Amino acid sequence: MSDRVFPPAAWITAFLGIARRETLRFVNQRGRFLAALVRPLVWLFIFAAGFRAVLGLSITPPYQTYVLYEVYVTPGLCAMIQLFNGMQSSLSMVYDRETGAMRTLLVSPFPRWFLLASKLVAGVVVSIIQVYTFLAIAWFWDVQPPVWGYLAVLPALILSGLMLGAMGLFLSSAIRQLENFAGVMNFVIFPMFFASSALYPLWRMRESSTLLHDICAVNPFTHAVELIRFALYGQVNWLSLAVVLGCLAGFFGAAVFMYDPAKGLWARKRGGA
Amino acid sequence: MTAALEIDQVSHNFGRVHALKDVSLIVPRGGFTALLGVNGAGKTTLFSLITRLYNNSSGSIRVAGYDLRRQPVQALARLGVVFQSRAMDADLTVRQNLAYHASLHGIGRAEARERIAAVLAQVGLTEKAGDRVSALSGGQSRRAEIARALIHRPDILLLDEATVGLDVKSRAEVLALTRRLIAENGVSALWATHIMDEIQPDDDLVILHRGEVLRHGSAAEIAGKLGLTQAFLTLTGVAA
Numbered sequence: 001m002s003d004r005v006f007p008p009a010a011w012i013t014a015f016l017g018i019a020r021r022e023t024l025r026f027v028n029q030r031g032r033f034l035a036a037l038v039r040p041l042v043w044l045f046i047f048a049a050g051f052r053a054v055l056g057l058s059i060t061p062p063y064q065t066y067v068l069y070e071v072y073v074t075p076g077l078c079a080m081i082q083l084f085n086g087m088q089s090s091l092s093m094v095y096d097r098e099t100g101a102m103r104t105l106l107v108s109p110f111p112r113w114f115l116l117a118s119k120l121v122a123g124v125v126v127s128i129i130q131v132y133t134f135l136a137i138a139w140f141w142d143v144q145p146p147v148w149g150y151l152a153v154l155p156a157l158i159l160s161g162l163m164l165g166a167m168g169l170f171l172s173s174a175i176r177q178l179e180n181f182a183g184v185m186n187f188v189i190f191p192m193f194f195a196s197s198a199l200y201p202l203w204r205m206r207e208s209s210t211l212l213h214d215i216c217a218v219n220p221f222t223h224a225v226e227l228i229r230f231a232l233y234g235q236v237n238w239l240s241l242a243v244v245l246g247c248l249a250g251f252f253g254a255a256v257f258m259y260d261p262a263k264g265l266w267a268r269k270r271g272g273a
Numbered sequence: 274m275t276a277a278l279e280i281d282q283v284s285h286n287f288g289r290v291h292a293l294k295d296v297s298l299i300v301p302r303g304g305f306t307a308l309l310g311v312n313g314a315g316k317t318t319l320f321s322l323i324t325r326l327y328n329n330s331s332g333s334i335r336v337a338g339y340d341l342r343r344q345p346v347q348a349l350a351r352l353g354v355v356f357q358s359r360a361m362d363a364d365l366t367v368r369q370n371l372a373y374h375a376s377l378h379g380i381g382r383a384e385a386r387e388r389i390a391a392v393l394a395q396v397g398l399t400e401k402a403g404d405r406v407s408a409l410s411g412g413q414s415r416r417a418e419i420a421r422a423l424i425h426r427p428d429i430l431l432l433d434e435a436t437v438g439l440d441v442k443s444r445a446e447v448l449a450l451t452r453r454l455i456a457e458n459g460v461s462a463l464w465a466t467h468i469m470d471e472i473q474p475d476d477d478l479v480i481l482h483r484g485e486v487l488r489h490g491s492a493a494e495i496a497g498k499l500g501l502t503q504a505f506l507t508l509t510g511v512a513a
Contacts, residue, residue: 005346010379017376021362021369028364100358104421107324108377109349115377261327 006110014110015118022122025092036084036130037137040077044138048073060201062233074143075229076198078131078153079221082161085127087189089119090168094175106259113256116169120252123168124161131157149232156231160224163244166251167220173258196222197229220247275338277302277429277461278323283332285318292318293484295332300429300461300477305452307472307492308465309505310481316465317357319481320433323463324354337428350378353422353460357433360418363407367398367417370406371424378425385424392420395457396450412443416450423454429461430454436471444471469501482509 006014026032048070063071096102105115135143135150145153171184193199195212196219206213216222223240230237278300285293293315300306310316322329325341325348334341336348354360361370368389375385393399396416401409409417415435422430432451436444448471455462464471472478474493479486487508488495496504 006379009381013376013379013381017373020376021365021373024365024369025362100356100360101362103324103326103354103356104360104374105377106326107349107352107354109346110377110379111346261325 011110011114014108014114015121018105018115018118019122019125022119022126026126032088033130036081036088037133039084040081040134041137043077043080044070044073044141044143060203062230062235062237068142070138070141071143071145072201073199074135074138075232076193076196076225077138078134078157078228079160079164079198079225080193081130081134082124082127082157082164082224083189083193083221085123085130085161086164086166086168087171087184088168089123089165090172090175090184093119093169093172094177097172098177112259112261116255116259117252120162120165120169123165124158127161127165128154128157145232146234149234152234153228153231156227159241159244159248160227163220163224163248163251166248166255169255170251170258173255192219192221195219196225198222198225220244223247275302275335276300277304277337278463279333279335280319280323281333281335283319283322283329283334285322285330291484293322293329296481296484296486297332298479298486298489300463302428303455303459303461304477305455305462305464306477306479308463308479308481309467309469309472310465311467311509314467314481315484316481317433318484320354320356320431320465323431324352325349350425351428353425353427353430355415355418355422355430355432355435357435357437359406359414361406361414361421364405366403366405367393367409367420368402370417371421374421375424380425388424388426389420392423395423395454396420410443411439412446415439415443415447419447419451419454423458423460426458427460429463431463431465433465434467435464436466436468444468469505472501480505480508 051069093102106112108115171188175184195216197216198221202213202216202222205216220243223243226237226240227244230240276299280296280298283293283296284291296319298306308316308319321327323334323336323341325345328342337351339348339351341348362373365373371389371392372382372385375388380388389402390399393402396419398413398416398420401413401417406414406417430451435451436447439447451462451464454460466472472492474491474496476492478490478492478495480488480495492501495501499507
């Protein structure tokens with residue numbers, strides 16, 4: 001290699017290499033794909049079917065008419081797939097760090113922000129494949145947004161996937177041991193999912209508790225859900241877009257800081273990777 | 274000619290614990306330097322600093338003349354590392370792991386294919402290229418790790434307890450392979466170990482103990498009339 005910085009082709013090579021590895025790992029772990037798909041389908045087929053009679057929904061934007069509960073809950077389940085995928089990436093980062101496999105990545109001469117961003121983007125690609133597979137199955141369950149909605153939702157899925165993946169990256173830098181990951185499930189994933197607009201509209205929350213409504217309203221996951229929901233019908237929820245972009249910048253910045261050899265936790269703890 | 278590795282007055286603390294204190298050493302081009310120390314001497318911490326997993330508190334590290342803090346891209350591109358613990362993805366094949374590592378150094382697919390074939394031939398694993406890493410024996414796995422570390426043609430190989438967990442035969446094979454590769458490729462090596470049998474009389478030897486370099490010279494010179502084991506125990510006071 002020359003003494004100059006890498007040429008553009010080398011950056012692309014590095015990104016594709018990281019993406020290929022993530023894809024290979026995903027393909028090798030067929031159970032992971034199945035689990036990622038079964039989880040939202042169970043919610044759609046069983047939970048939503050049971051609750052459609054209990055939860056009445058008035059007309060709520062972006063819907064212009066009454067919709068089935070299954071239709072309402074689908075964007076939330078898309079975001080749930082991405083949330084779990086982000087946490088799965090985080091889990092694999094912690095695992096890689098414990099086994100030492102992450103050292104291979106971190107001793108690469110490319111800057112760490114680029115390595116982390118590549119890993120993040122690769123994870124998002126995997127999550128989007130999962131979401132579209134889910135949406136294809138949901139279509140047979142009468143969840144049929146406009147055809148162009150499937151294309152319009154792609155940018156929203158990219159952004160929400162990046163935000164949730166960046167959050168996973170940040171968490172992986174803060175979690176010291178694999179055993180601590182159960183805590184993430186209890187204190188991050190479940191509260192984020194349930195305290196959001198994924199399963200019920202926010203106005204319903206306000207009827208029960210104003211405080212709970214306010215918590216749901218500031219939850220970044222709510223905005224990921226709403227961004228997807230509006231995009232599926234060709235609309236943009238500008239507030240959600242701003243929140244998702246802001247949280248993406250915040251989480252990714254925090255992750256880069258934490259993985260920095262001179263700054264974050266790694267600089268202070270023995271063992272490192 | 275610049276040295277392959279220059280470590281100058283490097284110190285590092287973990288909170289109040291002084292892991293390394295004013296460590297200085299030079300690994301010459303094409304040389305084999307053994308870094309001998311008991312567990313907890315600071316070998317892995319030193320390797321973590323050289324590979325920039327985290328930054329040293331003070332002092333400087335230069336790889337092939339490039340300052341690790343100021344020119345990390347050039348410095349890291351010239352380092353090949355075999356970590357103490359497994360660093361390859363057990364679920365992927367040897368070839369896939371090597372291709373992944375090549376990409377992390379910006380090496381294109383076509384060139385990577387050629388290099389993978391060449392390094393696997395060098396370490397005697399051509400037949401195992403399509404096998405998953407999880408299916409390899411301990412010795413084969415270490416050889417694959419060495420192939421991985423060589424694929425981007427580094428100036429210096431860092432091997433952190435590369436024989437740990439191997440049986441006597443595999444240990445001897447890995448050590449012999451490393452010495453042969455150094456001779457064939459003109460690469461330098463810093464070999465961290467706590468096993469004295471792995472050190473030959475004409476090796477350059479650094480004794481690290483409690484984060485400090487106690488001696489640096491030829492193994493024969495340090496061993497003197499006492500023999501290496503006794504000299505090491507006397508120097509470190511481990512026997513006391």
